[in-house]
Amino acid sequence: MSRVIILLLDGVGCGELPDAAAYSDQGSNTLANLAKVVGGLSLPNLAALGLGNLISIQGVPPQEKPEACFGRMAEQSAGKDSTAGHWEVAGLVTNEPFPLFPHGFPPELVRNFEQAIGRKTLGMSPHPVRKSSRNWARSTSRPAARLSTRRRTVCCKSLATRT
Secondary structure: OOOOOOOOOOOOOOOOOOOHHHHOOOOOOHHHHHHHHOOOOOOHHHHHHOHHHHOOEOOEOOOOOOOOOOOOOOOOOOOOOHHHHHHHHOOOOOOOOOOOOOOOOOHHHHHHHHHHHOOOEEOOOOOOOOOOHHHHHHHHHHHHHOOOHHHHHHHOEEOOOOO
16 A cells, blocks of 8 residues: 545544443434435545445445545544544544533633733633534534624634533
8 A cells, every 4th residue: 555545524423432421422423413404415525435334424325336445433542522533543542531621611721822822712612512413503603603704704713612
């Protein structure tokens, strides 16, 4: 094999993991739920690579002879966050979970961060686990919608929290 390309779809989960109950993630399946909410997805290139072979995704059929290898990752690392997952893809399994901020970042942390970057932040509200992708799509756009177009595009950095 002369080349390997890894497509890591961050935040695009395809089914709950065995520890789902510990993180209120029961029934999670972002990819299939999103496809269902929007009436199906059209992803011909990812379909050709085998995306539809992972799980049932409305609009993305499985391929008899996919053009790539494909797989799903179930983290071995402690905790529940993208950083640990990215590190694990590179070969590092973490034993200690990173801290979670289910009620948002502490105000002192936000002030220090804003002082360090020299500007205010955008979206300082955590997004709890949603019961449906439709609610998730609506709720994630609310903080940005409250700001003017200029402020959204010119002067703000965003803070994301993980519940």
